[in-house]
Amino acid sequence: MFVDMSTEMVYPLVPLYLTATLGASPAIVGVIEGLAESIASLLKVFSGYIGDVYHNKKRLAFAGYSASVIYKIFLLLAASWPGVLVARVIDRTGKGIRTAPRDALVAQSSDVKKLGGSFGLHKMLDMAGSSLGALFAYIFVATNFGFHKAFLFSIIPAVIGVLIIFAVREDKNRETVCEKLTLKGLKFDGKLKVYLAVIFIFCLGNSSNTFLLLKAQERGFSAAQVILLYLIFNVSASVLAIPSGKLSDRFGRSKILVPGYLIYGLVYLGFSFLSEKPAIVILFIAYGAYNAFISGAERAFIVENSPPGLKGTILGLYGMLQGIGLLLSSIIAGLLWDHINSDSPFLFGGIIGILSAIIILLILDKDNLIKFFRKTVKGA
Structure with missing residues (x-):
């Protein structure tokens, strides 16, 4: 919560700083975000594996958050x-180091039947910190606090967050021994393989959130109002994170994941076609709902279907695929914005999101769909 508060104090300011002060174009913003995320993402699978083998998840988390x-x-x-x-x-290298070990620690501390709720709790605190950070960012912009003063002030909660890690306990006795990483060792459920492939395809249309902020600014929102929109997104995700995770525990992952990806697709199409300010506000709220729906249920599904002793590794692989996809999607979005128009990245992302929802429904709910079609045929 504290580290995310620190990060989100500056995250919505960075694209404004790049474009307004340093003169960077949207394409450059996309390259920066994509490169940063992709370079860091390559570390996630290795960090997850190191945590699995050497049982040093807490130390890896500490190093990552210190970045x-x-x-x-x-x-x-x-x-x-x-x-x-x-x-x-x-910053993203630190995220690459800490993400998989941190998620593995969350899974380790959770009851197997409550994984969605546990990851939902993590997401709620994550987004609560983001909301506070976005609120501070709004205050910085509204009061002309200055970019550099804001960057300096953001160090305080980051230091607090790092110090809290000393209170975290890692139960090494519950760890499954993992000797070395081999292709045989990475044998896992075919459903999970296909799901990870779908995630990568989806990420090709899921560009950096900075494009949402730039789009809102283009729609007539001031810099301070853009930060408020980002705050609304974070609050929406924080409020819905725990209920979404718990619902996935109770009714199944597909009942939350499919609507989540569908919401994403509709939101991105909305950014492409809608220009009225009230509509943009609603889209940011819905985007927070997508974030809440996906985060807890998706990581819980991955943990449940990962082989024993390699949960951190598979979570790292999941993060790596997201990061590589973000690099490509951010570059694609920047090029579409510059060479076609500012609506095209969102049209592309919306179509990819809806297709992903359909494929995930076929993957996770195949048996129920077959039963449904059989009943339909018999009824006809």
């Missing part, structure tokens, strides 16, 4: 967009 402090320092020193790129790479 958030270093990121803010480099952001303070950046005087051009390459400097911002270096800062973002440091």
Whole structure:
């Protein structure tokens, strides 16, 4: 919560800083976000595996969260967009190191039947911190606090968050021994393989959130109002995260994941076709709902279908696929924005999102669909 508060104090400011102060184009913003995420994503699978083998998840999480402090320092020193790129790479590298071990710690501390609720709790605290950070970002912009002062102030909650990690306990006695990573060792359920492939395809249309902020600014929202929209998104995701996770525990993952991806597709199509300010506000709220629906249920599904002793590794692989997809999607979105129009990235992402929802329904609810069609045929 504290580290996300720190990160989100500056995240919505960075695209504004890049475009308004440093003169970067939307394409450059896309390259920065995509490169930072993809470079870091390659670390997720290795970090997850190291945590599985050496049972040092807490130390990896500590190292990864500490990078958030270093990121803010480099952001303070950046005087051009390459400097911002270096800062973002440091931040996302930290995320790459910490994400899989942290998720494995969450899974380790949770009852097997309550995984969705546990990841929902994590997401709720994550987005609550993001909401507070976005609120501070709004105050910074509304009061003309200044970019560099905001970057400096954001270091405080990051340090608090890192210090809290010392209170985390890792139960190494519950760990399954994992000798070494081999192709045989990575044998896992075919349903999970297909699901991971769908995630990668989906991520090709799921560009950085910075494009949503730039789109809102283009629709006539001021810089301060853009930050408020980002705050609304975070609050929406935080409020719905725990209920969504618990519902997936009770009714099954597909009942939450399919609507989540469908909401994403409709939201992106909305950004492409709608221009009225009230509609944009509703789209940001719905985007938060998508985020809440997906985060807990998806990670719970992956943990449930991962082989014993390699849960951190598979969670890292999941993060790596997301990061590589984000690199490609952000570059694609930037090029579409610059060379066609600003609506095209959202049209592309919306279509991909709806197709992903359909494929995930076929993967996770195949048996129920077959029964439904059989009944329909018999009835006819």
